[in-house]
Amino acid sequence: MIQDFTWIAIRDIIAAVFLASGLFFMFVGGFGVFRMPDAYHRLHAASKCTTLGVTGMLLAACFHIADPIVISKAIITVVFTFVANPIGSHLIAKAGHHGGLKVWNETLKDELALDKKDTTMSASDDITGCLDDNPDATHCRLTYPEDAREVA
Amino acid sequence: MTQSIVPMLIAAGDHAVHKVSPGSIRDSANPVESFMRDGIVVIVDIGVIAIALAIVFCLLRMLKGPTLVDRSIAADTIAMQVVALVILLTVRLGTLQFFDAVLIVSFLGFISTLAFAQFIGRRRSAL
Known part of the structure; x- marks a missing residue:
């Protein structure tokens, strides 16, 4: 009985566990994008669940097809996903927040909006409206301390 | 020519399949190995349905989403589901x-996310 658990069988068991967990995370991510009440909540569901899901499924592929080509490409893809997915969701959340995206009405605290009103915080130098065609984009200049020192 | 495109596709990648062992090649004398081989096939067949459902949910959000941010989130999630x-x-x-x-599809999803973020940031209204 115990000698039936060869390395191929153990590899396939580990691959099945990783595959099932990765599929669970992918489905939960897709469902959360539909179900969550707010764009920030949807972003939360999308980025975290797809990162974990793709990682688990790539690990399953590594264990099922024990090949150096698959393992090297999977490592590259996992590292890229772990770098790229938070960056993309952070950029979308930042752009949406600067564009005045509404938060859910049961959200407890929006600290970035409070920091934008506070002129002593560094978040108050808002990049919104800092385009070249904006005539009243004076608040975009001279907001950093070193620029203020140069002017003074 | 069109009916032979799939064997041509398979043959084009033959240099990469030198050591890969699909389930049909392995011997089925071992009960645990054959059980896990069939189990992984069942998990993959269920997973295709699960990911199709997730893509349907993302498409519904893309249709229904009130702002552009929701639609770009749904597009990013669909790219990752295609990776899966x-x-x-x-x-x-x-x-x-x-x-x-x-790797290519995940890279394209990241680039499209960056493009959407730039587009939303330049419009100055996320609605």
């Missing part, structure tokens, strides 16, 4: 012809 489908295809067939698409 490619991984499922690789695991199911046991070949490596489609595995390059994983």
Whole structure:
């Protein structure tokens, strides 16, 4: 009985566990994008669940097809996903927040909006409206301390 | 020519399948190995349905989403679900012809996310 658990069988068991967990995370991510009440909540569901899901499924592929080509490409893809997915969701959340995206009405605290009103915080130098065609984009200049020192 | 495109596709990746062992090649004398081989096939078949449902949910959000941010989130999630489908295809067939698409599709999803973020930030209204 115990000698039936060869390395191929153990590899396939580990691959099945990783595959099932990765599929669970992918489905939960897709469902959360539909179900969550707010764009920030949807972003939360999308980025975290797809990162974990793709990682688990790539690990399953590594264990099922024990090949150096698959393992090297999977490592590259996992590292890229772990770098790229938070960056993309952070950029979308930042752009949406600067564009005045509404938060859910049961959200407890929006600290970035409070920091934008506070002129002593560094978040108050808002990049919104800092385009070249904006005539009243004076608040975009001279907001950093070193620029203020140069002017003074 | 059109009816022979699939064997040509399979043959184009033959240099990459030198050591890959799909389920049909392994011997089925071992009960645990054969059980896990069939189990992984069942998991992949269920997973295709699950990911199709997730893509349907993302498409509904893309149709319904009140702002542009929701639609770009749904597009990013659909790109990652396509990555998951490619991984499922690789695991199911046991070949490596489609595995390059994983990195390419995830890279395209990241680039499209960056483009959407730039576009939303330049519009100055996320609605």
